[in-house]
Amino acid sequence: MEPAEIVADELLVKRCVDGNDRHSFRLLYRRHQERVRQILYQLCDPLSLDDLVQEVFLRAWKGLPKFRQSSQFSTWLYRITWNVATDRRQILARDRSRLQTIAQNISTQHDDPDPIQLDYQDLVRRGLDALSEDRRSVLILHDLEELPQKEVAEILEIPVGTVKSRLFYARAAMRKFLESSGVQL
Incomplete structure (x- = not known):
């Protein structure tokens, strides 16, 4: 097998789709997980980073058969990352709104x-x-x-x-x- 550094994302994706190749997907994960983590860190609560990174790659694994090779894998993956972050922010906003209502009823507001x-x-x-x-x-x-x-x-x-x-x-x-x-x- 070729060294991981020289195998293009497109070839790894093809291997994953053709043979359900988890090793190739593991290489994609290693190659892109830090960038995904950085994007999520900027967009979401840092305390949930590990779960969110896993969610991104789980969605990517499940979505690989639908991946259009017309765009770069990284672009597609970052779109998934953005979607996961958006979903997370919506959940947090809803929860935050509920907590603010409760907090306003219980305590005074602090600067x-x-x-x-x-x-x-x-x-x-x-x-x-x-x-x-x-x-x-x-x-x-x-x-x-x-x-x-x-x-x-x-x-x-x-x-x-x-x-x-x-x-x-x-x-x-x-x-x-x-x-x-x-x-x-």
């Missing part, structure tokens, strides 16, 4: 922590959380994960022009948030 006391990563996370889902996704995939705009467009199933527009407004909002939090850019 947000002083932004100066937060470290930079927490501040960036808060800034990302303040963005709309559409803008946050584009910013994370393009700026943090360094995916080309064309690939971001494929993952999110939107035109490249929409990616550019959302990226522009997301960066502006993030810049404004960081400046209002005392970060000099």
Whole structure:
């Protein structure tokens, strides 16, 4: 068998589909799991990362027979990642809404922590959380994960022009948030 580094994703996918080859899928997992984890970290609660990564690859394994070879495996996988993150955020938003209602009935409201006391990563996370889902996704995939705009467009199933527009407004909002939090850019 060829060394794992030189076997293209497309060949590994073909092996998986043709022969239900778990070894080839294991190579795909090893190759892409860290990037999937990074994307999920930016989009979701870090405490559930392991479960979410497993969910992404489970969906990928089950969906391989339907995978169209017209796009890159990584683009398809990142689309699954985005879908898993979206599903997770919807569940958390629903749960958070319920908890907020309960908390408002029980306790008084506390002020947000002083932004100066937060470290930079927490501040960036808060800034990302303040963005709309559409803008946050584009910013994370393009700026943090360094995916080309064309690939971001494929993952999110939107035109490249929409990616550019959302990226522009997301960066502006993030810049404004960081400046209002005392970060000099």
